Amino acid sequence: MTSIHGNVALLxxxxxxxxxxxxxxxxxxxSRIRTLLAAAREAGIPVIQSQEMHRKERVDFGRELDGSEDIHCLEGTSDVEIVEELQPIEGEFSIIKRRYSCFFATDLDLLLRGLxxxxxxxxxFLxxxxxxxxxxxxxxxxxxVKLVQDAVSGSSREAHEASLSAIQYLQAESLVYAGEIVEMLKKPANA
Structure with missing residues (x-):
């Protein structure tokens, strides 16, 4: 079973x-994210969702388009909408981001510290x-970090696996499975 340090949030x-x-x-x-989301809601832990979103004028892509990606996630398009099965509910948090990391130029760190x-x-994704x-x-x-390796998908299996390995290198116990997290969230906080 995975070990958890302190208070948790689902990102x-x-x-x-x-x-x-x-x-x-x-x-x-x-489907696996939906299971995690239900378990987090049941356990009463904070839920935070990010959305990548770029201005329609395309002034905030920076170097993002230098690689394989094309124009994506423009404000006002259906591409930026959260999939139906995972729509946030009252009391959950949202972060709009212009770059890859949820921490870069957002208030995520401030929110996490407040929580x-x-x-x-x-x-x-991705x-x-x-x-x-x-x-x-x-x-x-x-x-x-507890990265739920069966609740993430990438641009290819090879790229997905390489990123999992890189994250595991940073934190030795970071990779977990959805079932482990669901079971952990079912346990009382003092168990």
Whole structure:
């Protein structure tokens, strides 16, 4: 069983309609994220969702388009919408981001400190891009990371596996499975 340090929050990264065609096993990944989300809600832990969103004038992409990515996640398009099965509810938090990491130029760190969170349970899209950069930044900000490896999908299986390995290198006990987290969340806090 996975060990958890301090208070936890569930961070769902970019579970947006526009990313579904870009990743492998999108439907299965969304299903596992939905299971995690239900368990987090039942346990009463904070839920935070990020959305990558760029201005329609395309002034905030920076170097993002230098690689393989094309124009994506423009404000006002359906691509930025959270998939139906994972829609946030009252009392959950949202982070709009212009870059890969949920920490870069957002108030995520401030929110986590306000919630007194020490451990992030991370799932979402894309393993090799936004998930990877967010986990690396979480590590740099001294958070414990529990990356739910069967609740993330990447641009390819090879890129997905490489990112999992890189994150595991940063924090030796960071990779977990959805079933482990669901069981952990069912246990009372003092158990």
């Amino acid at each position: 769902i990264i970019d579970a947006q309609k526009g990313f579904m065609p870009a990743v492998f096993d999108a439907k299965d990944t969304v 007194n969170v020490q451990t992030l349970i991370v799932c979402g 393993t090799d891009v936004c998930v990877h950069y967010t986990c690396a930044d979480a590590h740099q900000h001294d958070y414990y």
